[in-house]
Amino acid sequence: MNNKLISLGVIAMVFGIISCGQSTGRQTTANHQTKPDLTTPVFDADSAYHYIDTQVAFGPRVPNTPEHLACAEYLAEKLEQFGAEVIVQQGEVRAFDNTILNIRNIIGQFQPEKNDRILLFAHWDTRPFADHDPDPALRNKPILGANDGASGVGVLLEIARHLKENPTHPGIDIIFFDAEDYGIPDHIQVAYKPDTWCLGSQFWGRNPHRKNYYARFGILLDMVGAKGAQFYREQYSMQFAPRLVDHIWNTAARLGFSAWFNFGTGGMITDDHVYVYKHLRIPSVNIIQYEPASHTSFGHYWHTHQDTMDNIDRNTLKAVGQTVMEVIYTEK
Numbered sequence: 001m002n003n004k005l006i007s008l009g010v011i012a013m014v015f016g017i018i019s020c021g022q023s024t025g026r027q028t029t030a031n032h033q034t035k036p037d038l039t040t041p042v043f044d045a046d047s048a049y050h051y052i053d054t055q056v057a058f059g060p061r062v063p064n065t066p067e068h069l070a071c072a073e074y075l076a077e078k079l080e081q082f083g084a085e086v087i088v089q090q091g092e093v094r095a096f097d098n099t100i101l102n103i104r105n106i107i108g109q110f111q112p113e114k115n116d117r118i119l120l121f122a123h124w125d126t127r128p129f130a131d132h133d134p135d136p137a138l139r140n141k142p143i144l145g146a147n148d149g150a151s152g153v154g155v156l157l158e159i160a161r162h163l164k165e166n167p168t169h170p171g172i173d174i175i176f177f178d179a180e181d182y183g184i185p186d187h188i189q190v191a192y193k194p195d196t197w198c199l200g201s202q203f204w205g206r207n208p209h210r211k212n213y214y215a216r217f218g219i220l221l222d223m224v225g226a227k228g229a230q231f232y233r234e235q236y237s238m239q240f241a242p243r244l245v246d247h248i249w250n251t252a253a254r255l256g257f258s259a260w261f262n263f264g265t266g267g268m269i270t271d272d273h274v275y276v277y278k279h280l281r282i283p284s285v286n287i288i289q290y291e292p293a294s295h296t297s298f299g300h301y302w303h304t305h306q307d308t309m310d311n312i313d314r315n316t317l318k319a320v321g322q323t324v325m326e327v328i329y330t331e332k
């Protein structure tokens with residue numbers, strides 16, 4: 001993901017669409033109120049940790065590589081095993097350097113017969129460059145992406161594991177977006193181009209897996225596994241879905257996870273939720289680690305070869321995973 005502030009042109013676009021972002025789709029109609037309460041399953045952090053470790057074991061998951069294809073097959077198989085109707089959306093996108101990337105967006109639909117839906121998503125690819133590595137000789141080599149990539153997917157796989165036996169009131173879609181992290185690197189001089197990040201979600205936004213697809217809201221998980229991670233209220237999320245942000249952070253506080261969910265204002269981060277909202281107007285929130293004192297705004301290992309399993313903490317996975325599960329299981 002990219003921590004660059006948006007350009008003036010994108011600011012104009014955001015303010016042009018912000019009027020649509022005040023609703024999270026969480027209406028409380030009489031029909032919703034008659035639905036019984038559901039018991040939220042227990043999120044197993046050990047299970048999520050295992051799913052992260054399995055992804056990392058494939059190596060860097062960069063488009064156009066065998067490791068990427070092998071991991072794609074694993075993710076699709078796991079979603080199918082957990083009872084999802086799976087669509088693997090294949091496409092071609094053009095990277096900042098004109099490389100054609102063969103991408104796969106992996107979509108798991110739970111209770112696909114329902115029109116009332118919630119969208120959960122994360123990116124599953126990894127950065128083809130270690131552009132912030134302290135060793136210049138390593139900056140052109142791809143990273144393992146244990147936190148930046150695998151952590152969000154691991155949390156969503158653990159949530160998916162419960163959805164067959166414990167269905168929610170709305171249908172759930174889980175999407176693993178590809179080519180999120182192929183944006184312009186910081187360690188080389190390249191002419192600026194807009195929209196070089198989040199290529200998979202841009203492709204899906206223009207070609208959704210269902211005609212006229214819509215969801216009540218979306219939740220993006222990005223870098224959600226590090227020890228002591230702080231999740232501030234990201235500014236795009238506050239524009240697109242402020243009430244949903246409050247709902248998620250208040251839920252975390254009620255569950256005892258205030259040590260991770262910080263009510264302070266975070267950065268304005270270009271990530272997959274921006275394009276989900278831009279193309280399909282689905283109000284979406286980004287739960288993402290943010291370190292305001294860091295020169296990158298993220299962890300010291302961000303976009304380096306130190307983004308390994310050594311950084312992954314089960315307590316952080318539990319805080320994020322249980323909070324998201326509580327949100328989706330209390331929706332009526």
